[in-house]
Amino acid sequence: MNNTNQLRMMVYASLMAALMAAGAFLAIPIGPVPIVLQNMFVFLAGLLLGSRWGLAGVAVYLLTGACGLPVFAGGLGGIGRIVGPTGGYLLGYLPAVFIAGYISEKTGKRVGYDILAMICATAVLYACGVTWLKILTGMTWSKTMMVGMYPFLVGDALKIVAAALIARALRPIIRVPGSVTRNPQLYVRGQKTEIR
Secondary structure, eight states: OOOOHHHHHHHHHHHHHHHHHHHSSEEEEEESSOOOSSSHHHHHHHHHHHHHHHHHHHHHHHHHHHHTTTTGGGGGHHHHHHTTTTTTHHHHHHHHHHHHHHHHHHHSOOOHHHHHHHHHHHHHHHHHHHHHHHHHHHHHHHHHHHHGGGHHHHHHHHHHHHHHHHHHHHTTTOOOOTOSSSSSSEETTTEEOOOO
């Protein structure tokens, strides 16, 4: 990867981290775990940037919040959020974005496979978040799932569909090195070129 492509990917990863922070400000508190748009941007980071650069974007977001900047749900920040009840979900973003990006890279970036990638990422995210919440609060598994998973399933399904459509629309615009869009021919100033 040359310096221009690397710089482009760093900018995209930073942009995704900023979008994750913006998604956190749109929080609806419904208990220890609020409804947020962060996970949609985490999924988009994986789908659009791939496993490696998506992981970098999420890591930048988490490090920014751990350093105390108010980028987590409700405009809060600090290491206390990572070790608190929602910490499992926050740390679960790392394997979730990697899985979404990896599956998307290996399956040709098609909408059906993107949805499958995000469903797998959501399962990993809930596995991390619900387990962490149970350990921290001492609730039973059924109570933990009632508080930390069931209320979010419908919203997550809507976010998955929205992220798949957004990724489909943005892929031809965002040229990620090493990826090929479904329509690899693009006419630029009268010339037929390949998008790579």
